[in-house]
Amino acid sequence: xxxxxxxxxxxxxxxxxxxxxxxxxxxxxxxxxxxxxxxxxxxxxxxxxxxxxxxxxxxxxxxxxxxxxxxxxxxxxxxxxxxxxxxxxxxxxxxxxxxxxxxxxxxxxxxxxxxxxxxxxxxxxxxxxxxxxxxxxxxxxxxxxxxxxxxxxxxxxxxxxxxxxxxxxxxxxxxxxxxxxxxxxxxxxxxxxxxxxxxxxxxxxxxxxxxxxxxxxxxxxxxxxxxxxxxxxxxxxxxxxxxxxxxxxxxxxxxxxxxxxxxxxxxxxxxxxxxxxxxxxxxxxxxxxxxxxxxxxxxxxxxxxxxxxxxxxxxxxxxxxxxxxxxxxxxxxxxxxxxxxxxxxxxxxxxxxxxxxxxxx
Amino acid sequence: xxxxxxxxxxxxxxxxxxxxxxxxxxxxxxxxxxxxxxxxxxxxxxxxxxxxxxxxxxxxxxxxxxxxxxxxxxxxxxxxxxxxxxxxxxxxxxxxxxxxxxxxxxxxxxxxxxxxxxxxxxxxxxxxxxxxxxxxxxxxxxxxxxxxxxxxxxxxxxxxxxxxxxxxxxxxxxxxxxxxxxxxxxxxxxxxxxxxxxxxxxxxxxxxxxxxxxxxxxxxxxxxxxxxxxxxxxxxxxxxxxxxxxxxxxxxxxxxxxxxxxxxxxxxxxxxxxxxxxxxxxxxxxxxxxxxxxxxxxxxxxxxxxxxxxxxxxxxxxxxxxxxxxxxxxxxxxxxxxxxxxxxxxxxxxxxxxxxxxxxx
Numbered sequence: 272x273x274x275x276x277x278x279x280x281x282x283x284x285x286x287x288x289x290x291x292x293x294x295x296x297x298x299x300x301x302x303x304x305x306x307x308x309x310x311x312x313x314x315x316x317x318x319x320x321x322x323x324x325x326x327x328x329x330x331x332x333x334x335x336x337x338x339x340x341x342x343x344x345x346x347x348x349x350x351x352x353x354x355x356x357x358x359x360x361x362x363x364x365x366x367x368x369x370x371x372x373x374x375x376x377x378x379x380x381x382x383x384x385x386x387x388x389x390x391x392x393x394x395x396x397x398x399x400x401x402x403x404x405x406x407x408x409x410x411x412x413x414x415x416x417x418x419x420x421x422x423x424x425x426x427x428x429x430x431x432x433x434x435x436x437x438x439x440x441x442x443x444x445x446x447x448x449x450x451x452x453x454x455x456x457x458x459x460x461x462x463x464x465x466x467x468x469x470x471x472x473x474x475x476x477x478x479x480x481x482x483x484x485x486x487x488x489x490x491x492x493x494x495x496x497x498x499x500x501x502x503x504x505x506x507x508x509x510x511x512x513x514x515x516x517x518x519x520x521x522x523x524x525x526x527x528x529x530x531x532x533x534x535x536x537x538x539x540x541x542x543x544x545x546x547x548x549x550x551x552x553x554x555x556x557x558x559x560x561x562x563x564x565x566x567x568x569x570x571x572x573x574x575x576x577x578x579x580x581x582x583x584x585x586x587x588x589x590x591x592x593x594x595x596x597x598x599x600x601x602x603x604x605x606x607x608x609x610x611x612x613x614x615x616x617x618x619x620x621x622x623x624x625x626x627x628x629x630x631x632x
Numbered sequence: 633x634x635x636x637x638x639x640x641x642x643x644x645x646x647x648x649x650x651x652x653x654x655x656x657x658x659x660x661x662x663x664x665x666x667x668x669x670x671x672x673x674x675x676x677x678x679x680x681x682x683x684x685x686x687x688x689x690x691x692x693x694x695x696x697x698x699x700x701x702x703x704x705x706x707x708x709x710x711x712x713x714x715x716x717x718x719x720x721x722x723x724x725x726x727x728x729x730x731x732x733x734x735x736x737x738x739x740x741x742x743x744x745x746x747x748x749x750x751x752x753x754x755x756x757x758x759x760x761x762x763x764x765x766x767x768x769x770x771x772x773x774x775x776x777x778x779x780x781x782x783x784x785x786x787x788x789x790x791x792x793x794x795x796x797x798x799x800x801x802x803x804x805x806x807x808x809x810x811x812x813x814x815x816x817x818x819x820x821x822x823x824x825x826x827x828x829x830x831x832x833x834x835x836x837x838x839x840x841x842x843x844x845x846x847x848x849x850x851x852x853x854x855x856x857x858x859x860x861x862x863x864x865x866x867x868x869x870x871x872x873x874x875x876x877x878x879x880x881x882x883x884x885x886x887x888x889x890x891x892x893x894x895x896x897x898x899x900x901x902x903x904x905x906x907x908x909x910x911x912x913x914x915x916x917x918x919x920x921x922x923x924x925x926x927x928x929x930x931x932x933x934x935x936x937x938x939x940x941x942x943x944x945x946x947x948x949x950x951x952x953x954x955x956x957x958x959x960x961x962x963x964x965x966x967x968x969x970x971x972x973x974x975x976x977x978x979x980x981x982x983x984x985x986x987x988x989x990x991x992x993x
Contacts, residue, residue, distance in 0.1 A: 305956075351708055351777070355777070359779070361955070363955045386774075386786060388785075389785045389953075390865075411750070416712070416715055416716070418720070422719060422748065425746065425751070504751075592750075
């Protein structure tokens, strides 16, 4: 088992990475405050792992609530249903929620924990690659609004993050690829050595080689922990983690939540950002090709939907949380291994990048 | 104009108290972060004060959203409608919300501000006595769930609190009385001198004498600021501010939100707590009579609904946020001027107090 720490003073917490951890009581029990535990999962993950986790937590008074699976259910109604389950089971302020699932389950469980009785504890038990490397760490929680993704939420840090790598063996291939978009993101925005490691190792990662998986997850979590430690509430460097997300959220929102997976949107979004970087002279054509090639090896989209021109992107991006005084702030890579936030990119240039990348009908 | 301060380090903020403050730009403008302001009000208050406040804020880009009036609309749907208005107006993270209304508007606006894009600023402009003396100060925000009051929320402190005493001149008499329940609460749980002042001054308060009103509001806000400074997140002394609320919430919830006003529930709830105190030997019959007499002079209920026996109270109280390990923790006065939290009161004793106070059909 590997262990990392997210260092946030009194809100610090461990990240456990390894095989079989859903059965490791030590990763959970010390982080449960009272007697009551509410596991939140979804109808895909619960049949696979709920019973196992309930057994691990058998010393506690355990209840569970099962949500529908999909980004389209990540809304306030879902939060209300978690709160209803808590109230029906007379859960007090000392209840601990456990998110058993991917990014959607984690974001919703975290937000329900942030809001229930004005804040209770929660633990992330992440079962998708995307949750392993990104969403389970850092305390961003929330739900979507029909007019914008993650528009309703809170910063609420978990008490521990448990990453059982065995869960990747039951993960849908499309979900695995979606997670790899966030993995590749760390290489582009932060760590060129890691990008090269991914170029060397993509085949073994795709075939679920344990050593490659653990090294990949550990590297991503280390970068995320470092960035979150420096800037918990995203007033600076943390914004770089949104590489590809401004364009990606626009695709997710316009195509309908759940049609494109979040990671798929991020992949196409990173290609948009990289294309803009080429036009700005911040990236060579060769680097651009390395990025698209790696994404394609991970079975990820490298084009934007045929029905989305610049105007449609703009309409969906203007609600982005990075917008300031009506200006869209884009995260744009600087070669491979660095990125910056730019708020003065000419619309024509963004439009040209999008046109380059539109799928031909 | 009187000014107090809630001292919470980097989250400190001023409370302004006086006549005509809705028109005082200095109470608002320095606390608005960006260009965008969203005023949240309701259909009762907006026709009276919205235009005036918009004029005060005319240097900003001001929008407004008008909610329905009443506790029964204090729910997640209301939060979603505020968020929709923010998104429709392309509000970014630098928007400032202004709550123009009473406790319900303030709680909802504060919670919407806590959640929108994971947290934006807000200002409390309180227009009811209850909001003046209690709900606008201290950062408790949230909404109700059908199974329990204020079960979904956040601690989120305002940037300033503006109390325009003129608003009491347009306030419904029943709402004025509801606010007086919270006023009398401070006397019972914290300050016997203030309780005596209220006994001396209730007639001039009820006739809206400016000097008595300002002294009353200022005293209540001072006590609240002191308590919140000591215990922002209610791990200790702040719980005493819930005197009467455990019983009161049960009445509100069982009778249907909006049927009993919050302050009316608190009044009857304080009588329950005082009756229990008498049985526990913590209060004399004479002190009990002084409490009910003062509440009655403020036109407040001193009995509980005829249809609520102990079992019904219990069912509605077990979701109270003060419950720990399944035990209800009651705030019980200790004479007049002090109170404590007790978790070992025999059910029979609480039941006897409730039976004493049930309205005869």
